[in-house]
Amino acid sequence: MALDDTKKTKDFKVVGTRPNRPDGIDKVTGRARFGADMVAPGMLTGRILRSPHAHARILRIDTSKAEALPGVKAVVTRADFGDVPDHVANVIDNCMAGDKALYDGHAVAAVAANSAAVARKALKLIEVEYEVLPHVTDVDAAMKPGAPVLHEGWQQETVPAGYSGNVISRVEFGHGDVEAGLAKADRVVARTYRTGATHQGYIEPHACLATMSADGQGDLWVCTQGHYMVRNVCAAILGMEQGQLRVTASEIGGGFGGKTVVFLEPVALMLAKKSGRPVKMVMSRSEVLRATGPTASTSIDVRIGMKKDGRITAAFAELRYQGGAYPGSPVDMGSMSAFAPYDLENVKTVGWDVVSNRPKAAAYRAPGAPMAAFAVESAIDELARGFGLDPLAVRLMNGAKEGTRASYGPTYPAIGLIATLEAAHTHPHWTAPLGENQGRGVACGFWFNFGGDTCVSLNVTPDGTVTVSEGNPDIGGSRASMTMMAAEELGIPYDQVRTIIADTGSLGQNEVTDGSRVTFAVGLATIEAARAAKREMCKRAAMIWGIDEEAVEWEDGAARPAGPNAGKFPPMTIKEIAAVASNTGGPIAGHHEVTAEGAGVSFGTHMVDVEVDPDTGATRILRYTVFQDAGRAVHPSYVEGQFQGGAVQGIGWALNEEYIYGEDGILQNAGFLDYRIPVASDLPMIDTVILEIPNPGHPYGVRGVGETPIVPPLAAVANAVSAAAGVRMTRLPMSPPRVLAAMQAAKG
Amino acid sequence: MVKVLLWGSLADLAGGAREVAVEAATLRELLDGLARDHPGLRPELDRGVSVSIDGRIYNDSWFTPIGPESEVVLLKRLQGG
Numbered sequence: 068m069a070l071d072d073t074k075k076t077k078d079f080k081v082v083g084t085r086p087n088r089p090d091g092i093d094k095v096t097g098r099a100r101f102g103a104d105m106v107a108p109g110m111l112t113g114r115i116l117r118s119p120h121a122h123a124r125i126l127r128i129d130t131s132k133a134e135a136l137p138g139v140k141a142v143v144t145r146a147d148f149g150d151v152p153d154h155v156a157n158v159i160d161n162c163m164a165g166d167k168a169l170y171d172g173h174a175v176a177a178v179a180a181n182s183a184a185v186a187r188k189a190l191k192l193i194e195v196e197y198e199v200l201p202h203v204t205d206v207d208a209a210m211k212p213g214a215p216v217l218h219e220g221w222q223q224e225t226v227p228a229g230y231s232g233n234v235i236s237r238v239e240f241g242h243g244d245v246e247a248g249l250a251k252a253d254r255v256v257a258r259t260y261r262t263g264a265t266h267q268g269y270i271e272p273h274a275c276l277a278t279m280s281a282d283g284q285g286d287l288w289v290c291t292q293g294h295y296m297v298r299n300v301c302a303a304i305l306g307m308e309q310g311q312l313r314v315t316a317s318e319i320g321g322g323f324g325g326k327t328v329v330f331l332e333p334v335a336l337m338l339a340k341k342s343g344r345p346v347k348m349v350m351s352r353s354e355v356l357r358a359t360g361p362t363a364s365t366s367i368d369v370r371i372g373m374k375k376d377g378r379i380t381a382a383f384a385e386l387r388y389q390g391g392a393y394p395g396s397p398v399d400m401g402s403m404s405a406f407a408p409y410d411l412e413n414v415k416t417v418g419w420d421v422v423s424n425r426p427k428a429a430a431y432r433a434p435g436a437p438m439a440a441f442a443v444e445s446a447i448d449e450l451a452r453g454f455g456l457d458p459l460a461v462r463l464m465n466g467a468k469e470g471t472r473a474s475y476g477p478t479y480p481a482i483g484l485i486a487t488l489e490a491a492h493t494h495p496h497w498t499a500p501l502g503e504n505q506g507r508g509v510a511c512g513f514w515f516n517f518g519g520d521t522c523v524s525l526n527v528t529p530d531g532t533v534t535v536s537e538g539n540p541d542i543g544g545s546r547a548s549m550t551m552m553a554a555e556e557l558g559i560p561y562d563q564v565r566t567i568i569a570d571t572g573s574l575g576q577n578e579v580t581d582g583s584r585v586t587f588a589v590g591l592a593t594i595e596a597a598r599a600a601k602r603e604m605c606k607r608a609a610m611i612w613g614i615d616e617e618a619v620e621w622e623d624g625a626a627r628p629a630g631p632n633a634g635k636f637p638p639m640t641i642k643e644i645a646a647v648a649s650n651t652g653g654p655i656a657g658h659h660e661v662t663a664e665g666a667g668v669s670f671g672t673h674m675v676d677v678e679v680d681p682d683t684g685a686t687r688i689l690r691y692t693v694f695q696d697a698g699r700a701v702h703p704s705y706v707e708g709q710f711q712g713g714a715v716q717g718i719g720w721a722l723n724e725e726y727i728y729g730e731d732g733i734l735q736n737a738g739f740l741d742y743r744i745p746v747a748s749d750l751p752m753i754d755t756v757i758l759e760i761p762n763p764g765h766p767y768g769v770r771g772v773g774e775t776p777i778v779p780p781l782a783a784v785a786n787a788v789s790a791a792a793g794v795r796m797t798r799l800p801m802s803p804p805r806v807l808a809a810m811q812a813a814k815g
Numbered sequence: 816m817v818k819v820l821l822w823g824s825l826a827d828l829a830g831g832a833r834e835v836a837v838e839a840a841t842l843r844e845l846l847d848g849l850a851r852d853h854p855g856l857r858p859e860l861d862r863g864v865s866v867s868i869d870g871r872i873y874n875d876s877w878f879t880p881i882g883p884e885s886e887v888v889l890l891k892r893l894q895g896g
Contacts, residue, residue, distance in 0.1 A: 224858055225824050238891060239823030267896075324896020399891035415823070430896035476820050476888035477867035515893050517865075517874060582895025664873045764871065774896060 102290025121732025172357025248381025252372025271320025293579030360429020397435025483696030506790030512778025518663025583771025665764025684807030698770025713776025
């Protein structure tokens with residue numbers, strides 16, 4: 068079902084079109100202000116001193132020489148923060164080490180100085196005495212009894228006795244009898260899969276500018292996915308009331324989940340507090356890679372049984388995710404999502420959250436799901452190909468649909484997986500011929516999506532144009548989407564509405580821009596805010612006409628008598644009503660505050676062709692098509708962009724990207740020369756097919772689309788490479804040496 | 816009484832039952848009832864959970880109504896990127 072064929076639930080005039088993006092001119096002309104672009108009079112430069120050790124006890128920090136250096140205005144260590152509330156204890160520990168440095172790059176001190184040169188010099192004058200401790204960076208090694216333990220006594224009650232203290236929690240999902248199901252299979256594939264830790268790879272490094280006045284009021288300008296989260300977390304760490312800290316989000320040069328937490332912000336605020344001056348901090352790329360959140364590296368065992376006709380009889384996965392130095396790897400999400408696309412009678416997943424001497428993992432688009440999908444979809448592919456079956460037909464046979472009991476528990480309402488599979492099966496890509504050394508792979512993916520706290524304020528100006536204030540940084544085009552939904556609801560042109568991202572002092576609490584929530588949740592609130600404004604405008608028209616407000620309706624940007632009995636009055640447009648607002652009761656606005664629920668889960672299917680060089684093992688992506696349910700594509704170009712971006716990041720995860728640690732526990736590739744993300748010349752145009760199965764939980768049927776596209780590509784590319792190379796690839800990234808070695812080993 | 820499906824490892828903390836019954840008409844009553852009747856679940860409930868009610872997932876809305884025939888499934892707290 069292509070976009071244009073979708074049955075429309077409403078006759079949309081703006082939604083579904085492709086207007087110019089409101090932030091486009093500023094971004095292409097360089098006027099857009101990102102995190103590092105803000106300046107303030109008397110501003111200082113902040114810099115961080117980082118641990119050169121993977122694991123070390125901090126015995127002593129002497130900052131006296133640094134403090135004595137001319138130009139240095141403040142030095143901060145963990146001691147400056149004192150005791151903090153429990154819910155932010157690990158947060159500040161990650162931003163500024165306490166008793167121990169837990170990974171290479173862990174912050175141990177910070178300075179603010181008149182210039183970057185002075186700040187760098189001051190860092191060298193800080194004396195830190197370390198007791199170097201044994202370290203562990205591999206997930207399987209960290210789980211073994213006898214492994215160096217990062218935190219004593221942090222293990223949860225869910226972990227059976229006998230496991231290393233690095234194993235923080237265990238989780239299990241599923242239903243049925245897996246062993247009985249496997250016994251019924253004609254073939255069982257049992258393999259271990261591994262994925263490297265990858266970084267979100269946003270182009271803009273973390274940056275902020277902090278001020279703290281003598282009366283305790285603070286302001287923060289910051290590049291983040293959630294400035295309300297920044298406010299709340301920093302206020303807790305610094306012992307401030309939330310209302311005393313105003314945070315303004317800059318433009319953002321990518322986040323992908325990595326900017327859903329704080330790193331520099333509380334440190335910058337403390338430096339500003341101690342110095343009495345504004346303090347600006349900007350990370351280098353090396354700092355971003357060493358000390359901000361990559362995703363987890365994983366080790367996953369899978370067993371899947373299948374009958375000769377392609378029916379899956381049972382499925383099992385044991386997932387081990389290391390999430391860096393603190394608890395909270397996304398293994399829960401991986402365990403719930405691993406088999407979510409399938410209708411299975413017998414299924415079980417077991418997940419283990421493990422800590423190691425790496426930077427704390429942060430969310431990365433559909434956190435935890437891509438790695439699980441890589442393992443599961445690889446095993447299904449191997450079984451299907453082993454029986455000579457069509458891999459898409461096998462997925463169609465086993466695919467989840469309305470009424471399926473999901474592997475993580477609930478029964479699905481109407482969902483779009485089968486639609487994506489059918490679209491893929493009938494797409495010309497599926498039957499296009501392949502050449503020598505080429506292979507085609509497919510894979511499915513799932514993501515939950517969610518909503519959360521959301522506020523929108525919509526104001527009608529005296530000339531009848533409209534401003535929308537929302538509280539979520541615009542990562543994927545939300546200003547365009549909100550503008551379109553407001554224009555749609557009000558019945559006015561797109562260019563009559565402008566949407567801004569308000570600071571934390573202007574709106575109530577807003578959840579972080581994550582979980583593919585913004586177009587869904589903020590869109591819902593925008594529509595309701597517009598409806599509130601429409602009700603008010605109908606009321607004003609009723610006052611002017613001298614009729615009951617119930618006798619007035621809103622249509623095509625104007626108030627109109629609802630029927631012949633209401634009287635004969637010419638329509639009053641939004642401009643006409645706004646022009647006399649001062650005479651009819653005052654300014655006109657609508658607002659809506661909600662904890663949005665009912666986001667609706669999302670599915671996608673990816674198809675990719677690759678060519679593997681038999682002499683080098685290098686892989687080239689030849690063709691790539693994404694099929695995904697968007698519920699309702701508000702601005703199809705942005706939806707396509709999300710699909711394409713997810714596919715590209717997944718390709719990088721599959722082929723190139725990986726945190727590489729030496730025996731000393733030091734990150735070996737902390738730069739984009741050695742940590743290689745895909746660039747345009749590596750890629751074909753990513754083709755997209757938007758399916759629209761409306762989400763009943765949203766007035767326009769919108770479903771989040773931002774995360775699902777990164778779930779299938781790891782497996783899709785692996786299945787294609789495995790087909791082209793003639794050997795099953797079970798470890799990511801599939802770098803040329805790794806592929807070449809596998810091919811040579813297969814040849815004997 | 817509302818029947819609540821627990822995930823596997825959570826069932827171990829509720830005496831081994833994959834499904835427990837709780838007197839509840841709202842999400843808040845459900846969470847309070849689970850903590851009261853099954854103290855072993857408290858650490859996980861304190862860490863935060865999501866709840867699927869008839870296939871729709873809820874995180875925070877205490878007063879979401881739950882019917883006696885509703886399908887209720889406890890989930891690990893969702894996080895996103």
